[in-house]
Amino acid sequence: MSRGITPRAQGVHPSTLALFARQEDPIRVGTQFDVAFDLSCPHGCEEEPVALTLQEPGGASRIMKAPLANHPAQFELTAPTEAGAHTWQFDVAPSGHDGLFHEASSMSLTVDVVPHAASVAVWALPDAVISGRPFNIKVGATSTAGRAIAGQTIIIHDIDGEEVGRTTLGDTAWPDTVGLLWAEVELRAPDQPGVATFAASLVVERLKLPHETTACTFTVPVTAAPEHCVTVTVVDATTGAPLPDTLVRIGAYRSTTGDNGMVTLHVPKGSAEVVVWKTGYDAPDCPIEIVADKAIKISATAVPEDDPDAHWKG
Numbered sequence: 001m002s003r004g005i006t007p008r009a010q011g012v013h014p015s016t017l018a019l020f021a022r023q024e025d026p027i028r029v030g031t032q033f034d035v036a037f038d039l040s041c042p043h044g045c046e047e048e049p050v051a052l053t054l055q056e057p058g059g060a061s062r063i064m065k066a067p068l069a070n071h072p073a074q075f076e077l078t079a080p081t082e083a084g085a086h087t088w089q090f091d092v093a094p095s096g097h098d099g100l101f102h103e104a105s106s107m108s109l110t111v112d113v114v115p116h117a118a119s120v121a122v123w124a125l126p127d128a129v130i131s132g133r134p135f136n137i138k139v140g141a142t143s144t145a146g147r148a149i150a151g152q153t154i155i156i157h158d159i160d161g162e163e164v165g166r167t168t169l170g171d172t173a174w175p176d177t178v179g180l181l182w183a184e185v186e187l188r189a190p191d192q193p194g195v196a197t198f199a200a201s202l203v204v205e206r207l208k209l210p211h212e213t214t215a216c217t218f219t220v221p222v223t224a225a226p227e228h229c230v231t232v233t234v235v236d237a238t239t240g241a242p243l244p245d246t247l248v249r250i251g252a253y254r255s256t257t258g259d260n261g262m263v264t265l266h267v268p269k270g271s272a273e274v275v276v277w278k279t280g281y282d283a284p285d286c287p288i289e290i291v292a293d294k295a296i297k298i299s300a301t302a303v304p305e306d307d308p309d310a311h312w313k314g
């Protein structure tokens, strides 16, 4: 189409400002997003860009240019830092020259701006902790706001909702993750043995970007404090000789006997099995009740060795 061939129209035409497309993803507080408009004339006119006043949700306004054309124009808008429905108002001024005028047009765009989303992770949990003792875990969080959550707080609550620890997220991501900011936190095991349940949550306090976060629940087995000594002496059932280098296990605690066939383990109160293990010997598991320090003797019986070289020896 060339103006040389098509004579310029005359008169007053309406103009239409309409939304063409906007970003489909949730629009998060404080982020930029794209919208595209059609500013058009029903007669199909193509004109130089005209002034368009954009009034932003906060009340500020700015003047932009938009072409009256048959193709959409794209703008970048910035969402406020408060969640909720926000409205942008667009007004196109009347325009025209050489006998052809286009009327004003306007439209508004209301966007539901949503908080950022963050999720919390916990790792490096100990296999078990001793009641009343401190232990360390690692906590981290990712956010749709990226590293903006650096310096924010992770709070750990126990199952009763009491705060039992807090830490501050660092500003470097855990290796091989996409933006998992992390920190270490020290907690204290409950006094009662069992399974302790905790919840880690992100608290976005000093950052003017509202977040919706989901707490991360985790559990840690708690064992009783080892408050008693059990001395185990392992002897050869036939000769009565002490058996050194014998593995002795009482519950979760283990060690090996010395040259005198003895080992002392610090163990919690309660019922337990004493299990001894030495190559070439067989010994029964020995149930004990631990209410105080005690000493026990276990006789291990020599059994024929499976050692294929045995017949070359002695």
Ligand SMILES: [Zn+2]
Pocket: 013, 041, 042, 043, 044, 045, 102
């Ligand atoms: Zn027109």
